[in-house]
Amino acid sequence: MEQPDPLTSHLAISELACVPGTENNPDGLPWRWPLGLDVQVVDFLSSYTVRGVLEGFTPGEVMILLSEPVGEQRMVTVQLNAFVFEGETLYCRPRQDRFEVHISIDDVQSSGLRRAPRFPVKIPAKLFLPHVEPVAISIVDISSDGLGIELPISVEMGQPIAIATGSVFVFATVRHCRQLSEGIFRGGAEMHHLFERSVELPADAPRLTFLQRAWGKRSPKGVGVQSPRLLPRPL
Numbered sequence: 001m002e003q004p005d006p007l008t009s010h011l012a013i014s015e016l017a018c019v020p021g022t023e024n025n026p027d028g029l030p031w032r033w034p035l036g037l038d039v040q041v042v043d044f045l046s047s048y049t050v051r052g053v054l055e056g057f058t059p060g061e062v063m064i065l066l067s068e069p070v071g072e073q074r075m076v077t078v079q080l081n082a083f084v085f086e087g088e089t090l091y092c093r094p095r096q097d098r099f100e101v102h103i104s105i106d107d108v109q110s111s112g113l114r115r116a117p118r119f120p121v122k123i124p125a126k127l128f129l130p131h132v133e134p135v136a137i138s139i140v141d142i143s144s145d146g147l148g149i150e151l152p153i154s155v156e157m158g159q160p161i162a163i164a165t166g167s168v169f170v171f172a173t174v175r176h177c178r179q180l181s182e183g184i185f186r187g188g189a190e191m192h193h194l195f196e197r198s199v200e201l202p203a204d205a206p207r208l209t210f211l212q213r214a215w216g217k218r219s220p221k222g223v224g225v226q227s228p229r230l231l232p233r234p235l
Helices: 010-016 209-214
Strands: 037-043 049-058 061-066 077-078 083-095 098-104 119-128 135-142 145-153 158-165 168-181 184-196 223-226
Touching: 037 061, 061 083, 119 145, 135 158, 145 168
Parallel strands: 184 223
Antiparallel strands: 037 049, 037 077, 049 061, 061 098, 077 083, 083 098, 119 135, 119 158, 135 145, 145 184, 158 168, 168 184
């Protein structure tokens, strides 16, 4: 008896059901437009490496074609050029002369909520703290949750801070801070309010800064013209 082709995992099938025209053909998408990205799948414990081709993804998982099978429910890393993410092998079945494996994308917090994607940047800024001069820092990533910052001093979890960069001024709360090396700390801050200094812009200039665009969907009321009493100064 002819063995049916292996189906995608339950997660992939549920995602495919959301795509018009694929309700009766779960094998067709999202692999209709294969990405064809060369990757390496590395077992976390043994470091055994298998080369493969990343064909596609659904939210929370990727599908990779490998030259040999891998065990299911194994912790692995997927290496794509200089980029790496961790996951677990959910499913592995033969597919023609290769093996189709589905690997989770482990970007979920312990609370069960998916972490917001972070966009790496390098933006100079100033940190305002009580009773000291403004401190030069760098904003190193931006997400809908807040900012990643690199700074020369340590700040405490829960500490309220203010950050200014360009024409943007932010009220935020420190969520974590750790030392990277001597005199360099990496912190994360949750943004609460974002203000814009009143600046006359040319008619054809973008009306929102990069930071405002990155955060605007999360807090549509947080972007506004900064009043004179909110001009950057030590708090």
